[in-house]
Amino acid sequence: MARADARRNYERLLAAAGDAFVRYGVDASLNDVARRAGVGPATLYRHFPTREALLEALLTDRYDTLAERARTLLDSSSPREALVAWLHVFMAHVTTYRGLATPVKAALQDETSELFSSCHGMQAAWHELLVHAQKAGAVRADVDGSDVLRLVNAVAWATDGRPDEADRLLSLVLEGIGAGQH
Amino acid sequence: MARADARRNYERLLAAAGDAFVRYGVDASLNDVARRAGVGPATLYRHFPTREALLEALLTDRYDTLAERARTLLDSSSPREALVAWLHVFMAHVTTYRGLATPVKAALQDETSELFSSCHGMQAAWHELLVHAQKAGAVRADVDGSDVLRLVNAVAWATDGRPDEADRLLSLVLEGIGAGQH
DNA sequence: ACCTGAACACCGTTCAAGT
DNA sequence: ACCTGAACACCGTTCAAGT
Numbered sequence: 533m534a535r536a537d538a539r540r541n542y543e544r545l546l547a548a549a550g551d552a553f554v555r556y557g558v559d560a561s562l563n564d565v566a567r568r569a570g571v572g573p574a575t576l577y578r579h580f581p582t583r584e585a586l587l588e589a590l591l592t593d594r595y596d597t598l599a600e601r602a603r604t605l606l607d608s609s610s611p612r613e614a615l616v617a618w619l620h621v622f623m624a625h626v627t628t629y630r631g632l633a634t635p636v637k638a639a640l641q642d643e644t645s646e647l648f649s650s651c652h653g654m655q656a657a658w659h660e661l662l663v664h665a666q667k668a669g670a671v672r673a674d675v676d677g678s679d680v681l682r683l684v685n686a687v688a689w690a691t692d693g694r695p696d697e698a699d700r701l702l703s704l705v706l707e708g709i710g711a712g713q714h
Numbered sequence: 715m716a717r718a719d720a721r722r723n724y725e726r727l728l729a730a731a732g733d734a735f736v737r738y739g740v741d742a743s744l745n746d747v748a749r750r751a752g753v754g755p756a757t758l759y760r761h762f763p764t765r766e767a768l769l770e771a772l773l774t775d776r777y778d779t780l781a782e783r784a785r786t787l788l789d790s791s792s793p794r795e796a797l798v799a800w801l802h803v804f805m806a807h808v809t810t811y812r813g814l815a816t817p818v819k820a821a822l823q824d825e826t827s828e829l830f831s832s833c834h835g836m837q838a839a840w841h842e843l844l845v846h847a848q849k850a851g852a853v854r855a856d857v858d859g860s861d862v863l864r865l866v867n868a869v870a871w872a873t874d875g876r877p878d879e880a881d882r883l884l885s886l887v888l889e890g891i892g893a894g895q896h
Numbered sequence: 897a898c899c900t901g902a903a904c905a906c907c908g909t910t911c912a913a914g915t
Numbered sequence: 916a917c918c919t920g921a922a923c924a925c926c927g928t929t930c931a932a933g934t
Contacts, residue, residue, distance in 0.1 A: 538898060562927065572900045577928070637872060675886065683883050686868035690819060701865050704857065708890030720917060744908065754919045759909070 542579050544569040549586045557630030558587065584646040587635055591628075591647065595654045598625060602657035612670035612711055615661055619684050619706075622658075623698060626688035633689035640682050655681070665711065672710035680709060724761050726751040731768045739812030740769065766828040769817055773810075773829065777836045780807060784839035794852035794893055797843055801866050801888075804840075805880060808870035815871035822864050837863070847893065854892035862891060 548569035552560035562583065566576040580586040601621055605614035626633050639647035640655075658677060665671040683705055691698040706712050730751035734742035744765065748758040762768040783803055787796035808815050821829035822837075840859060847853040865887050873880040888894050 535898065541899085561925085563925085572902095573927085574901080574929070575899060578898075583927095672889075676882070679879075679882055679886065682872050683869070683886060686872035686883075687865070689871060690864050690868035697861075700858070700861055701868075704861065704865060704890040705886065706890075707854075707892075708886040708888075708894075710889075712890075717917065723918085743906085745906085754921095755908080756910070756920080757918055760917075765908095 538579075541569070541571055541575055545571060545576055545579055546586075546589055549580075550590055553587075553590070553629040558583075558632050558635060562586075582646065584635060584638075587632075588646050588650050592650045594625060594628070595650050598622065599654040599657040602654070602661045606661055606664060610670075611665040611668035615665045615671065615711060616706060618658070618661055619680075619702065622681070623684060623688045623702065626685055627693035630692075633685055636685050637682065637689075640678065640685060670711055675709045680705070720761075723751070723753055723757055727753060727758055727761055728768075728771055731762075732772055735769075735772070735811040740765075740814050740817060744768075764828065766817060766820075769814075770828045770832050774832045776807060776810070777832050780804065781836040781839040784836070784843045788843055788846060792852075793847040793850035797847045797853065797893060798888060800840070800843055801862075801884065804863070805866060805870045805884065808867055809875035812874075815867055818867050819864065819871075822860065822867060852893055857891045862887070865890075 545565065549560075549565045552565050552568065562576060563573050565586075566573045569576070580589065598618075598621065602618050605618050608614070609617065626636055635645070635647055638645040639651045642648060655678070658681060662671060662675075662677045662680070666673050666675075684702065687698060687701045687705060691701055703712065727747065731742075731747045734747050734750065744758060745755050747768075748755045751758070762771065780803065784800050787800050790796070791799065808818055817827070817829055820827040821833045824830060837860070840863060844853060844857075844859045844862065848855050848857075866884065869880060869883045869887060873883055885894065
């Protein structure tokens with residue numbers, strides 16, 4: 533049973549980490565996070581053994597939201613529009629913290645990544661969305677969903693969240709999977 | 715006029731940095747580079763004020779080679795094949811050191827990057843290659859060369875040089891610019 | 897059961913002092 | 916004109932010692 537102070541430290545650390553990641557990106561100093569939380573460094577490591585553990589705690593429910601969003605779009609729009617809209621939302625997610633694309637890359641392909649399982653539901657929902665679009669003939673049948681997701685993540689990395697460039701590169705990718713506007 | 719020992723230190727530092735980047739990637743410790751070169755840290759900073767200066771010295775002639783390669787391919791192959799072949803060579807370049815994609819990203823879009831000017835000739839040659847392919851109808855006329863290069867660099871980043879995945883993602887990009895196999 | 901903060905080995909970078 | 920290596924402020928991470 534967790535002590536009250538332990539629980540409080542956990543919350544404070546999470547809040548401080550969120551702040552620091554927003555300000556300085558994913559590589560923000562962990563000692564600084566602990567300082568902001570008013571806690572010793574070792575306390576941070578006790579609650580979150582790795583930087584990825586911190587990210588996981590911060591992002592898990594966002595991945596749930598992304599999965600839900602995919603399912604909502606599935607019945608609400610045309611298959612192509614749904615897919616395009618969701619990929620935009622996904623890119624916005626990767627832009628949450630500077631440097632987030634790198635851990636996301638790991639999450640998308642490395643089973644040992646701590647974010648790997650947090651992503652699983654989202655990936656499943658994304659695959660449904662893709663298959664739906666493929667069955668409607670809006671996307672080529674031979675493209676692999678994981679490939680697309682990793683490529684879109686790479687676009688987010690390459691454009692650093694600059695919206696116009698992100699949109700241009702994303703259009704190229706969409707064209708590549710056969711989902712371009714005609 | 716440079717002293718003999720200064721010149722020798724310069725060469726040693728360059729060699730040590732090349733070694734270290736190959737082993738540990740672009741983020742290798744600069745103190746360690748100096749140690750390997752048998753030189754004090756300040757001597758490294760005197761010759762190469764920044765890590766990017768080191769990269770520039772190591773890569774400049776490779777960019778010249780890449781430019782030359784583009785011009786060679788221009789008359790030797792079909793426009794489409796030439797373009798595809800060169801992009802593969804470019805991706806291989808980005809894989810020279812682990813983590814190189816990040817400075818390359820800067821070089822391709824940030825004028826303040828020290829690699830920016832080193833890249834200029836290569837970019838010009840690449841644009842020629844692209845225009846050639848576009849005139850031949852092998853690539854869509856509305857795609858921007860810089861966009862493509864940045865996207866391909868992003869593919870190199872996303873695949874970490876794993877050849878099969880790199881090829882799959884690159885195919886998607888090629889399809890996106892209208893240069894896929896039909 | 898949990899927290900503390902001093903400590904370790906490292907990093908990038910700069911300094912006064914040397915030759 | 917160039918080099919030295921000690922030094923600074925930082926980093927991630929772990930420790931024995933506390934309550």
